[in-house]
Amino acid sequence: MAGKAVLTGTHFMNGDEACCEGALAAGCRFFGGYPITPATEVAERMSKRLPQVGGVFIQMEDEIASMAAILGASWGGRKSMTSTSGPGFSLMMENIGLGLCTETPCVICNVQRAGPSTGLPTLVGQGDMMQARWGSHGPYEIIALCPASPQEMFDFTIRAFNLSEQFRLPVLIMADEVVGHMNERVVIPPADQIEVIDRAKPSVSPAEYLPYRPGPDGVAPMANFGDGYFMHVTGLTHDQRGYPTMTPAAQVEMTERIVGKIRNNLDRILDYETLLLDDAQVAVVAYGISARSARGAVLAAREAGLKAGLVKLNVAWPFPEQFIRELSHQVKCMIMPEINLGQMVLELERLAQGRCAVRLVAHPGGTIISPRRIVEAIGQALKERP
């Protein structure tokens, strides 16, 4: 039942399916998951596709187990992922922390629905953005990508795997129900035109190997189970040998490393696009499906003679702090449309520090933000006195 891992060609598929194909193209060969609307289609397609490419699909007993299983599979040497939505994402938090602490590459796709709790299972939300950043306990940095189309579901999933392998951490794809379920054209390039990055392996002998001694970019080369390095991996605070070390000094060293490898490599991680921003007086900063509402709104505003521009965050975490700080010097107002009652807008407020106004265009979930509301907010912002 052999099949191709990279389905080169032009397809009409939904975002969840595109996510699955992106994962396979990036080399994913293990999926552990649990059904949940609106992310189920990722698992369904994986269950069909993985056996075709020599991979393993397993439906675990819950999302806690799914997250644990993909960490285990990653140490077994396979690129691994899971997909979920809000309630499952909540259950995964502790083991995402284990992945961060043990520096385990893997990918989690959260197709967000409206919450809290069971909320609106079949309808869109963007309410897990702060949970993505802070949901697991303790100090850490995370990477979260925000696709706004099935094509980006494909592209960003590949990038998510590459970032997870490069920087050794769980990487989040913060999609949403509309992106997951909309069908659009997805172009899959030939395999040799897809950049695939694999984790760095140790180049020293087992006797010399320290599993958590960082390389030049702050990331330690990773041995897998069976390579003969006999490493110990623990979620306790550990030293470079990987051994539990219950001291404040070890905590400082370890957390500075796991935070530093993100903070010191922002140029290799951050990704945002701009549109009509050069002379903009109002910047709409948006991510995921709301970035498509924002794009329509900015174009409509320009037609009406309003000087609006767009910042589309392809990577929401880490947040592009330097860029937003500079933007706050240029514009009169920054507007964040998001399908929650105010999450990423807090980042804008934090970085603007009063230099410009910051406005939220919010909806608690169940529907996308209408471009009309964003246009109104742009008009309102331009009327306000500085």
Place this chain on the structure above:
Amino acid sequence: MKYWRQPLDREEIKVVRGRVEVIKDRCKGCGFCIAYCSRGLLVMSRKFNRKGYHYPEAAQPELCVNCHFCEVICPEFAIFSSEADAAGNQPPVGE
């Protein structure tokens, strides 16, 4: 040991001679080895180890038959036995 008759191969069977070794500083003084030594040759030391525990000592080392029971029951990997020659010396080891 008294037998009602002498086993025919008594002269051929040699009782293995063992030698018990204690890694003092690993011991936490639980006394399992002393209680279960099949030959009763171990006693608790009067001295303390580095962590402040009494540890086992071979009061009659010549009784050891290298049964390894002290070795397998020790939860601390602090005691083990090995085969010894008739004088109770360990055969030379590689290192």
Place this chain on the structure above:
Amino acid sequence: MTTAPAAALARHPHDDLLRTERIPHIWCSGCGIGIVFGSLMAAITKSGLPRQDVAVVSGIGCTGRMAGYIRLDSFHTTHGRAIPFATGLQLARPQGKVIVASGDGDLLAIGGNHFIHAARRNMDLTIICVNNFNYGMTGGQLAPSTPYGAKTTTTPQGNPDEPFNFCALAAACGASYVARWTALHIRRLTNTILEAIHHRGFSFVEVVAPCPTAFGRRNKIRGALDLLRFYYDRSVVKNHIAPGEATIDFDHHLVVGKFVELDRPTFLDHYQMVNRGQVEAWPATGVDASAAGQRKAG
């Protein structure tokens, strides 16, 4: 230090499997975990498996620290999640042998759901469960194994809960190898762990072990030796008894032995068969679904 040459001579037979730089370990004086750990190391050595092909996965708790002391690829995961982590590890590298070593609370309270499902799937894992009847690491709280009436820090008047019978549970869920010993049945325990390692499928070995510090002390069995003997003296060996009858009954019989040994395809066996189209569709051919409804209801 001038005593270095003498220290170099005293090399314990397990030292090449131990991360000796981390010894002495954290377990209390008289704790049974060390004995079980010794048995596990002896079994791994006897198994003849290449060292790089054996991994040990633990959860959280006293027994969960085993992974940190063994010089193999070893994983100390989150509380209760050793089995699903091990599931991923095993499926990613099926040629390796994955051993899960953890405590009763970790495997069967917080991790109970994973335990029953891994047993159901006959996942190719060896599970060593050190049952000390309480949560030792946090100071002696109620566990799913704590005997009815026993005192712990969270059942100061006595335990009102009925405990699980882990072996019966494992067997009922589909485990293909199930055994129980006490920590004093050392030789038999080592042989059992060796068999469990060589067994293909979900093998479960429960070891009743003393926790003198947190459990014995509160239940008037203060000495480690007394507690070790208390379990051993009540034990009766009943191999191949129906697992439901393999009770832990301190008034009469603490049943030990090997209760289940079955040859049954593992999860991965089934998965490969299904993907090769070797498994007949459900319902089996010949079953006429249209014949349904002819039987009178009620």
